[in-house]
Amino acid sequence: MIRIGVIGYGYWGPNLVRNFYETPGACVSRVSDLRPDRLKLVTSRYPTVGVTDSQQELIEDPAVDAVAIATPVRTHFELALRALQAGKHVFVEKPLAATVEQVQRLIDAAQGAGRVLMVDHTFVYTGAVRKMRELVEDGSIGDIYYYDSTRVNLGLFQHDVNVIWDLAVHDLSIMDYVMPCTPVAVSATGLSHVAGATENVAFLTLFFEGRQIAHLHVNWLAPVKVRRTLVGGSRKMIVYDDLEHSEKVKVYDKGITLNRQTDRSEKMYEVLVGYRTGDMLAPNLDPTEALRVEAAHFVDCVSHGKQPLTDGAAGLRVVQILEAATESMKQRGRPIELPSVVLK
Amino acid sequence: MIRIGVIGYGYWGPNLVRNFYETPGACVSRVSDLRPDRLKLVTSRYPTVGVTDSQQELIEDPAVDAVAIATPVRTHFELALRALQAGKHVFVEKPLAATVEQVQRLIDAAQGAGRVLMVDHTFVYTGAVRKMRELVEDGSIGDIYYYDSTRVNLGLFQHDVNVIWDLAVHDLSIMDYVMPCTPVAVSATGLSHVAGATENVAFLTLFFEGRQIAHLHVNWLAPVKVRRTLVGGSRKMIVYDDLEHSEKVKVYDKGITLNRQTDRSEKMYEVLVGYRTGDMLAPNLDPTEALRVEAAHFVDCVSHGKQPLTDGAAGLRVVQILEAATESMKQRGRPIELPSVVLK
């Protein structure tokens, strides 16, 4: 039985508690929050779970094997590091930490301590995203041409992070899981419409070694909610719409065919583009709640010493892009090279 | 009676002929095309309209008062210039010409000859776009925050122009008409997925003097068709979806409210963002075909010596961005300053 301590019972913490509570092989032994009313809420819902307003007390609690952290981004590093140093396994809400350097230090600390470090890239554990990865991996899509996502709505303006760190982090984690290659540079643009606040609208383009491109579009100030990703490939193309009730993933047998041929009159090679259109298939998806799958995966990794799917390296790849994109955005889109690739 | 000669009876020419044919105060006196089968088609449809395979003959025809040009982009400048020099009024399919310099020379030639020069920014004449301009102009939207458009589908790969010149030109012309200000710089990214061909996917960000931003998203290689524009404002927000059957424009009484207030404990000013949500209104739109409105407008300008809504200056503002965006795209998003603004 893996005993989980959860730090932070604000927006996301209740989901962590609920899911770890119901994960076979795990139990929630303790929850901490700085606000007494949040702790009272824990007690009314889970009378058997211990509570404390001291994060350190929870971290040092010998009845806690693993710590799940659901606090503001700026506190991730400090809490995770202390937990790893206390010999705990650690599960951290996305993004893993506030800087590349912090993430690197957490990876080192986890490795040194021989403990599991996992970042909560929730979407990776949805049936929809797992299906997309499967379609890319088994060759159904062919060569990837582009990854293009839009995530906009009238959303809460965050105080400590900009819209890239709040929303694009989801798309970057999905892309990191689905795409077989990692980007080499980023160009980002964006703006804040509120004086003194962080950017609330942003656009990222990611460049790759080959003929791939990715684009992310995020906005806290849109009148309608859009959660749509297109993946273009040489054989098929995917539309992933997270707002669809049932058919979230649609696979289109559509695209172009390239016929290289000699144009004799011009004595040169010319490419003829042909167009292909076929069936559309919306595959049946596993409807299990992502966080339930993810909680079980974490418990499995802790129990059997496995490497999580969304490990420190995954967290690092995502934070590298977040950091570079924020820098590019300050320079109105000037492309920023990404650090040498972390192998997937 | 304004006698129109139409050069080019390929994809768009038939629409020009049909609309000018039915415009009161105008007639189509002649059509030219280099392909005999296209001319035969003209004759079968309009037995009374003269045809010729010589563009020059049409341009010099004394029975032609105005020339409408619907040929490939690279030929616009030469044909339009010759027509203006022959004393004809000129109507040119978008974009007005292939370079900023060419457009500038056409503007000068039209001015020198005292002839009307109009560019076919068709969408400007739709009921939907006219309504959007009205909503911006009468203050309903408040201060504009952003203009964000997506125009993607599985479309014909053009040989001579990239996807920006083919698709984004529509959005730039709409934006030029709707927005009260003009951009000062552009950052663009994009890629060609076909060796030796022009870019088939592209993303443009436009910067303005103030706190506005615009983003355009175009793609010839998408599995689904999207034609959607969001306009965010301080009072209301617009969603314009050109694929909707009837409610193409939706106005959302949604947004944020800013309350600047003193946080005494911190001795500093802090901004509080509030959220507002109200009714959505889809105004009734004039369903008249845009090209019919536009053809009548051209005939009116020619008849009464008026300046067209989409004149040479409008064409110039759009081509300036197309040119700068193509340059930025080659440099992976490095921002390019736009030439000094042409007054609207």
Place this chain on the structure above:
Amino acid sequence: MIRIGVIGYGYWGPNLVRNFYETPGACVSRVSDLRPDRLKLVTSRYPTVGVTDSQQELIEDPAVDAVAIATPVRTHFELALRALQAGKHVFVEKPLAATVEQVQRLIDAAQGAGRVLMVDHTFVYTGAVRKMRELVEDGSIGDIYYYDSTRVNLGLFQHDVNVIWDLAVHDLSIMDYVMPCTPVAVSATGLSHVAGATENVAFLTLFFEGRQIAHLHVNWLAPVKVRRTLVGGSRKMIVYDDLEHSEKVKVYDKGITLNRQTDRSEKMYEVLVGYRTGDMLAPNLDPTEALRVEAAHFVDCVSHGKQPLTDGAAGLRVVQILEAATESMKQRGRPIELPSVVLK
């Protein structure tokens, strides 16, 4: 403080407990269910709420002021009657009881005991349905022409009731609230696709005194989910789509205009139909959970001796139609007169 006892903790009971639990002025004092595991679930979620496997014990409990019943339809009458006889106020899940006669006896019992009898017509308490009623009442819609609803999906086949009693009951309760008049006859058709089971697809037409008609379309065996109601009126028309995320109610300024005029040549009156098309408005709706509004309303009625909006008479009007429709369905659509109208 009104102390509520809830009978039945299956599909709907948990929603009742949760909402009454959080309703100011009320508390849930006891829950009964015949299944021990359901009671265990109650205890784990609400440690302070008493549980019992005896419905009678709960009914007779002096610490219970009002009984909420969420059990199979066939048991409603017996339980509600016993509760009223024990001096309790009663809240019953829809439909109020299994026959017109039973409903009539419950109404009489409540009146005799001076207790509140309320039926859980949940949709009546949604922001969307309240807005529809408002639009009808204030004359915005004009004269009602028709009420037309579709409620289909791949749903649970009920064992004891047919699809009319399970699904159409929702639409009948909405219609009863929204429409200013009550039907005088019903023609219903339907079929069971499973030998020995109740009808899983059904269609009802309701006739009124005047020039109104209503139609209900219900199906447990549809591949897609549809929850759409059209209300046609002489001035405006409503589309209510319960699956829309935000714009559930749309009001169309569309319709026909009737111009009665003399056709001189024919020496008779002829009607000319004109068509009118205007704006569409999606009014902002109160997003409060319906059951929360409804629970507060029940507590208010009990506390202050008020008549509920969805009282026994509303329950009776709905069950009269359910009963007659089931009879008509057996006779392949033969119209059945409805009993003399219960005044609204």
Place this chain on the structure above:
Amino acid sequence: MIRIGVIGYGYWGPNLVRNFYETPGACVSRVSDLRPDRLKLVTSRYPTVGVTDSQQELIEDPAVDAVAIATPVRTHFELALRALQAGKHVFVEKPLAATVEQVQRLIDAAQGAGRVLMVDHTFVYTGAVRKMRELVEDGSIGDIYYYDSTRVNLGLFQHDVNVIWDLAVHDLSIMDYVMPCTPVAVSATGLSHVAGATENVAFLTLFFEGRQIAHLHVNWLAPVKVRRTLVGGSRKMIVYDDLEHSEKVKVYDKGITLNRQTDRSEKMYEVLVGYRTGDMLAPNLDPTEALRVEAAHFVDCVSHGKQPLTDGAAGLRVVQILEAATESMKQRGRPIELPSVVLK
């Protein structure tokens, strides 16, 4: 070369002329209309096509092999009969004639004269409907459970026919083609909202020998356009939405599974309903214009003496239902038996 004469150049006639004009093996030799301005329009569009204001002259013209009739319903019989008697092949807009008796006499006349009689059930020739038939015929759908269509919008109120004859005729012709069985009785309800006019809203239920049911829902007075058909089967279910741009037909691998089993305690057989959910497939459809396919089919039948897919018998099966439904509607849904089945 089959020489076609077209009677009636109003709403539908131009489509017939255009398609027969472009059908290989056919030409349009003559068009008649009672209105001079319509004939002038024909001449301006097709200078080589002869025109006449005399229907009889066209019918008797020896340069006409086949007559296509696109006139009001009440005139179909007379014109078609005269054309058959004059030895012409006949193509008639839907519905074939205004009464069952008239249709029967046309069938007899065609048979007696050895001429082709074809009714213009246009939808039967769309890629979408042909795909549906294919899916039913090859067993993909399994046993058919129901056919359920909705065809509503703000449409032109017809003067001579009610909404069943105008709109439901489309769905009946599609159903006649797609369903493997024919109905035995109909119950219909409906209403006119305009005094003295025909019914503008109607609902039809069709009963079959077996466990099938069909329902049609038509309305000229709806604020939104809906063109949707559901076909439920034991193996798969179809949604056909004619307003979709590309995926008009969707095939859902969803449904119920029936497990008959002995309930030992009750000593009886009980059915357990299970639910099945799988992929959804939108098959690629032939995009050819239906009327083009249909015109070629008529020409082929005339040229080679074949029986058309939509022959007199198909027209008869549809008119039988239209007539019975109108009768049932007068009696508020009382079921009307359909005449002995015409073999398909």
